[in-house]
Amino acid sequence: MAKKLNKNSLEYPREARRTLKPSYDPETFGRWSERFARFLGTARFLVFMTGFVVFWLAWNSLAPSNLQFDHYPFIFLTLLLSLQASYAAPLILLAQNRQADRDRVQGNEDREREERNMADTEYLTRELASLRSAIGEVTTRDYLHSEIADAIEEIVKKLNKKS
Structure with a gap:
């Protein structure tokens, strides 16, 4: 007898539920806001707005006067510029926050890299110090020649005493 699978079990992904709340991808919106903020800081935007x-x-x-659409002293223009500024400011702040997050991550990576470099430098310093102390204990050619010369002199003296 085949086992009946329950659609609510963990073997199946949940279906997306419909909701009145709009869904959006925060990453896509963030990238768009950065592009918009970058555009607001260009000469092209200033030329277009001017x-x-x-x-x-x-x-x-x-x-x-029958073709004019802003009859009062440019109140509609003021309203449009205020509306543009009210949307531009949060988008610029969002772009700055995203940049600050990237800078924080980059700073953490830089610190970790610096710590690794410091540990490597300390390791190499210890190795170099141990090599220097090991080299100090190694017999040099001049020392070996002088020891051999001393040994030959002693042998010659002993041979001269015997004869």
Whole structure:
């Protein structure tokens, strides 16, 4: 008899539930906000925004009054600029926070790399010190020659005494 599998068991992934809350990928939104913040800091944006404002002011000042769409002293322009600033500020802050997170991770990696380099340097320093002390204990050629010369002199003296 075949065992009936329960759809609520761990063998099956849960199906996505429908919700009224919008879903978005925070990473994609973050990358988009960084691109937007980068664009706001360019000369191109300043030229576009200046052109837009100059066109708005010129149109609503020089066009016939039946074609003007901002009849009051540019209140609609002020509203649009305020709206743009109210969206730009949080996006710029989001981009700065993401950059700060990257800088923090990079700083941690740099510290870990520096600690490894320091440990390697200390190890090499200890090895070099042990090699220096080992070299100090090694017999040199001059020392060996002088010892052999002394031994030959002693042998010659002993042979001269015997004869």
